Amino acid sequence: MIGRIFAMAALIEALTWAGLLIGMFLKYVTETTELGVWLFGRLHGAAFMFYVVVTVIAAWRLRWPLWATALAVLAAIPPLVTLPLEIWFKRLGLLTPTPKPTQSQGEGNGESQTINRDQLP
Secondary structure, eight states: OHHHHHHHHHHHHHHHHHHHHHHHIIIIISOOOSHHHHHHHHHHHHHHHHHHHHHHHHHHHTTOOHHHHHHHHHTTSSTTOHHHHHHHHHHHTTTSOOOOOEEOTTOOSOOEEOOOGGGOO
16 A cells, blocks of 8 residues: 555656746746746645655555665655656565565474565565
8 A cells, every 4th residue: 555655656746846847947948937836846845745754654664675765765856766766666576565474384483484575586
């Protein structure tokens, strides 16, 4: 569930970035209107904050390594980087929950064994 929310937040963040870039083009290059910057500046600010909060929650709930968490937060700074990052994270399996610890096979001592993402096929 949180993986889907992260994907949605990444898309919204990228779309509002694109809108802000178009708005800046209209304001500073063509000098036709400031409406795009006014509207998308506010929308992107909210989307950015939503993305960062969702990223921190996803990193905690999905047990991301530190490098993935840092990369996901930093991806919000340059324009449109959250989309390829989300696709890459999906391919790596970082947007799905990690398997729960399982009981050791053949051992009756009651100790559990944690399955690492790197051990999955």
